[in-house]
Every structure is written in C-alpha cells, then in structure tokens.
Amino acid sequence: GAGVSQSPSNKVTEKGKDVELRCDPISGHTALYWYRQRLGQGLEFLIYFQGNSAPDKSGLPSDRFSAERTGESVSTLTIQRTQQEDSAVYLCASSSTVRNEKLFFGSGTQLSVL
C-alpha cells in the first residue's frame, strides 16, 4: 500500500472489554513497531518486530497487552480487560532498513475506554 494503515481509526469500549487493533505495514518493510501516545505526553515504545527475530516486548506496560505479527505483514495489538488509563492513541510504524533510521507511522487508533 501507499503507507501504513491502521484500523479502526477510532474505538470506544467499556472498561473490562478486550480490544484488537490492526496494523498493515508498508509492503516489504521488515520492521514493525507499536507506540502509545497519551494526551499531552510523548510517544511510549510498546513492542518491536524485526523480521523473524524474537520481538522486543520490553515496553508492554502489563500482561494485559500482547501483540502478534504474521511473517512480515499484518500485526495486531490486543488489550485485554481494558482500563481507563489505556485510553490513548496507538500508533504503528514500519521501516525497511536494519538500522531503522526512518520510521513511517500510520495515523493511529484513538482508543477511548469508558
């Protein structure tokens, strides 16, 4: 595709429900990232996939958060038993280079937990 695609663009859910966020990276990009952007705060690293290597999950805030990636394509970020503090914009990015100097970001999913 022309860019990184994320869906849905907006998601409203009730506290305690599970949500799945989807990311379609740019075709051919081996690296994929998830970041979280809370209102008024900087982007927080969540998880990083690079090719077939084990993902770097060091940024996941709790065991309620998990992510998967199928090969070098689509990724899903799952948040179980959502809490109000999970409300944020979840951004996905991809990169074509090993050193990942240039990240291409999607427009994000705005998650609101009521």
Place this chain on the structure above:
Amino acid sequence: EDQVTQSPEALRLQEGESSSLNCSYTVSGLRGLFWYRQDPGKGPEFLFTLYSAGEEKEKERLKATLTKKESFLHITAPKPEDSATYLCAVQAGGTSYGKLTFGQGTILTVHP
C-alpha cells in the same frame, strides 16, 4: 534511564520570524537522534537523523544540529504551513533498533 526534554512546550511565531526549538537528552551511548513532525490527527513524519556531535542536516526551512547534550531545530523564515508539533527522539546503544525514547514535543504555531 534515557530521557528527552523539549523546550519550549509551545512557540508562537509570526511568518518570517526565525527561531529554534531545543531538545536536551540523557542517553546511554547515543546511537541516533531523530526529529519528527506531527500534524493533528496524523502520525509523526520523519525529518532528520543525526548520529554524532557536530553533525548538521537541512531540509527547506529546517536545520537540525547536534551536540553531546542537546539538539536544536532551527526554523528560518517560517510559513504558516510549518505549524505542527515537532518531536525529538533518541535511540540508545545497547537497545534494539526499534526502541526510541521521545520527548513531549514542541507545538509550533506560525501566524500569517
């Protein structure tokens, strides 16, 4: 712990009024420093990567510089379309290449 602090939080300029944004960082072995631009409702857009002190990069009205403790984004004769949030991020040595630490950003508004 790696830290990035950007100042000012917000900056209002008149069209043509040049200025600079600051990014101070503390990192264990800088691998790279990045500048991104973010428009409302969109994801960040890559501007520059700087790797070592003394390095400079330019793109149109923007120029990024790097020292051992901070980076500056200089904006020369800005136009209203330069209005956006500018984000600074660092990549530390010894971590995976995908892990960036971002500052909170500087919201730039350029009035015509």
